[in-house]
Amino acid sequence: MMISSEVKYIPAFLKPEKIEKDAWALIISGKQILLWKADNQLRIPEINELKDTISIDGDMVYIGRYDGHACYCKKIDDLQTLTENLKAVELREITVQTGDPGLFILAGTANHILHWNSVNQYCGYCGHKTADKKDERAKICPNCGYTVYPRISPATITAVFHKDKILLAHNKNFKKDLYSLIAGYVEPGETLEQCVVREIREEVGIKVKNMKYFGSQPWPFPDSLMMAFTAEYESGEIEVDNFEITDAAWYSADNLPEIPNTDSVAGKMIRWYRDQMNKMSN
Ligand SMILES: [Zn+2]
Incomplete structure (x- = not known):
């Protein structure tokens, strides 16, 4: 046996030109992720389903496509403002909650990238505020040029x-x-x-x-x-x-x-x- 290489999730860095109609939003807070409840099923919400609940601004991070859906992620401080369609579940229970084992790595990748984003706001070398590099997934220090890639x-x-x-x-x-x-x-x-x-x-x-x-x-x-x-x-x-x-x-x-x-x-x-x-x- 090999570990399944069936691929629904294709990681990517370069954002589509505009946010597509069926784009997904992976909203993470602590160890939880927001899921959308419809017809007694839980799934990843589309960005347009969240617009009245969560501010979807320019700082969403693009992480690639899942089953064709462009996927963006964002970290928020708390998940208190839930509506009846929105449910917060433990990230590690996403397979059980949705029935789709492929979402585990997708949501995990969102967690990985958001964590990396949070802990690299400042240059580890000179302490200056970092900026996102334009052409690849990296942070660059405008002061000393030090570049940080996501740690694995x-x-x-x-x-x-x-x-x-x-x-x-x-x-x-x-x-x-x-x-x-x-x-x-x-x-x-x-x-x-x-x-x-x-x-x-x-x-x-x-x-x-x-x-x-x-x-x-x-x-x-x-x-x-x-x-x-x-x-x-x-x-x-x-x-x-x-x-x-x-x-x-x-x-x-x-x-x-x-x-x-x-x-x-x-x-x-x-x-x-x-x-x-x-x-x-x-
Ligand atoms: Zn620096």
Whole structure:
């Protein structure tokens, strides 16, 4: 299995000449996004549906097209002024709320770009106010010329196998009883493979071998790119770090604990493993 490459969302920087009639507005506040409710269905609102509720001014950021719709995003301070057609939902629940898994990356990208916008209002080098660069997605300092591009933080996530079992761990930041794969940020000077080995050694104390690339997925909360690997157990006993990971164990496909949903690469990989095992036993 590869991570789905079916593409509804095409990221882009250059805005269409004018705002099209069916253009969408991704309005984000904190961890929530505004959805439009019509015929008992929730979807991304069109810009023209919001004009009486939210000021849609020139500062909306264009992020590309989804299913043909030009997509603009904007951050607002609070979502208090909702009408009966407008509902604020958790960004991470957008798939559940709308039934469209493609919207997860679209809304996440809006979150990523808006976050980057907010934290780069001033030059990190000389402190002067930055300006948007005209020809590409970047901020430029009119004083010293320093240019900042959207940051993407690479991280690895690994499915470790031992015979027919998979290693799953509980992170202290997870909700109770949820188990997932081992993940962590790549450090400066490190290859992806070295990151896989280090994270697994640090968090659960075992050594792995035979890493194979599996696929990748943006994880824009706020700016990661997850690179997924599989690996085989080599040696050692599971010993959790009790810092990030509070419990870890080998699980068989027919006895999995609660796992992440399919919006995350971890959720996709664990289900891929389960499907492979089911095929083999049939
Ligand atoms: Zn500067």
